Amino acid sequence: MQFIDLAAQQKKIRAKIEANINKVLDHGRYIMGPEIKELEEKLAAYVGVDYAVGVASGTDALLMSLMAYEIGEGDAVLTTPFTFIATGEVIRLLGATPVFVDIDPDTYNIDPVEIENALEKIRSENELTPRCIIPVDLFGQAADYDEINAIAEKHGLYVIGDAAQSFGASYKGKKAGSLTEITATSFFPAKPLGAYGDGGMVFTRSAKLYEKLSSIRVHGQGSDKYNNIRVGINGRLDSLQAAVLLAKLEIFDEEVELRQEKANRYSAALKDHLKVPFVRDYNVSAWAQYSLLHPQRDAVIAKLKEKGIPTAIYYPKPLHLQDAFSDLHGKEGDFPVSERTAAEIFSIPMHPYLTAEDQERIVQAITDGVRTL
Numbered sequence: 260m261q262f263i264d265l266a267a268q269q270k271k272i273r274a275k276i277e278a279n280i281n282k283v284l285d286h287g288r289y290i291m292g293p294e295i296k297e298l299e300e301k302l303a304a305y306v307g308v309d310y311a312v313g314v315a316s317g318t319d320a321l322l323m324s325l326m327a328y329e330i331g332e333g334d335a336v337l338t339t340p341f342t343f344i345a346t347g348e349v350i351r352l353l354g355a356t357p358v359f360v361d362i363d364p365d366t367y368n369i370d371p372v373e374i375e376n377a378l379e380k381i382r383s384e385n386e387l388t389p390r391c392i393i394p395v396d397l398f399g400q401a402a403d404y405d406e407i408n409a410i411a412e413k414h415g416l417y418v419i420g421d422a423a424q425s426f427g428a429s430y431k432g433k434k435a436g437s438l439t440e441i442t443a444t445s446f447f448p449a450k451p452l453g454a455y456g457d458g459g460m461v462f463t464r465s466a467k468l469y470e471k472l473s474s475i476r477v478h479g480q481g482s483d484k485y486n487n488i489r490v491g492i493n494g495r496l497d498s499l500q501a502a503v504l505l506a507k508l509e510i511f512d513e514e515v516e517l518r519q520e521k522a523n524r525y526s527a528a529l530k531d532h533l534k535v536p537f538v539r540d541y542n543v544s545a546w547a548q549y550s551l552l553h554p555q556r557d558a559v560i561a562k563l564k565e566k567g568i569p570t571a572i573y574y575p576k577p578l579h580l581q582d583a584f585s586d587l588h589g590k591e592g593d594f595p596v597s598e599r600t601a602a603e604i605f606s607i608p609m610h611p612y613l614t615a616e617d618q619e620r621i622v623q624a625i626t627d628g629v630r631t632l
């Protein structure tokens with residue numbers, strides 16, 4: 260059994276993927292070929308914004324978004340400690356300071372009430388200027404953008420959505436990617452819309468930010484290639500990856516629905532045995548992960564392993580306890596909800612091609628495992 264079965268998906272659309280790849284081989288424009296614009300236009304329309312910028316990874320998408328807002332030294336960027344390292348790493352890379360904010364115990368997303376508390380603390384310490392909030396749509400469910408955007412507006416902050424796990428999700432009828440002025444997503448192969456390598460995209464409603472991001476993507480390019488008006492990066496998406504994504508996009512909506520079906524089946528069978536995912540009634544998750552909580556998590560996953568069922572832990576160590584951020588002096592107890600969640604959470608196989616038999620086996624193993632602890 261596979262944790263994510265990319266081969267099943269490939270089998271279904273192999274001919275289309277090969278045809279799209281062959282087109283790139285024929286035209287030979289490996290860098291910024293026509294597939295890039297086509298994908299940007301299709302995905303911008305899909306999420307419902309005017310502009311999209313294809314980039315080299317989700318990490319670059321976040322980094323470039325912060326660069327577009329000119330975030331740097333002395334700036335505080337508020338984010339969740341219960342996320343992938345990239346969310347915090349890009350803040351540090353630019354010399355800014357991540358200020359962590361604990362999560363909601365039900366959705367695992369940043370807790371808006373705690374954002375207000377953190378802002379007050381930053382103000383009272385008077386060392387950093389709060390500039391930006393990066394909510395993360397963990398496991399595929401959008402963060403509470405109405406609340407977060409209102410706080411940001413009140414305090415004059417930017418909001419960058421980390422939608423690396425939520426492409427395809429929606430919040431109050433609007434698609435992830437359209438919920439803030441600027442949103443970053445990832446096409447890492449295991450994400451809901453995954454390429455065959457690294458890739459990402461930035462979505463924005465702002466023509467000005469679009470211009471800036473396009474320049475940052477190509478070394479801060481100005482009116483021509485050898486006129487550089489700002490410090491940028493090489494942040495381009497490959498034509499080949501865009502070609503793969505265009506093929507996968509054709510079945511994407513169907514896949515989001517299939518994931519929802521699998522999630523429903525899991526939740527119905529597991530909800531009386533351990534804590535299943537909680538999705539707010541106005542949210543539709545993209546189900547990047549299906550994650551469960553159990554106080555004896557390690558014992559449960561050991562039992563699953565015995566039966567050949569793969570699991571993963573997203574994330575075993577919150578960012579404030581990572582050595583990479585030791586200079587921020589985070590310590591145990593700082594973010595109790597994140598720490599408790601990190602100690603109890605585990606994810607089980609989730610992808611559109613899970614069979615009913617596999618799901619039954621997984622459910623049986625979990626319920627047996629939990630009962631015999």
Ligand SMILES: *Cc1c(COP(=O)(O)O)cnc(C)c1O
Nearest residue numbers: 316317318343345423445446447
């Ligand atoms: C995957 C991920 C990223 C980084 O994306 P890459 O494409 O791997 O660079 C950032 N944030 C979150 C929450 C992610 O899950």
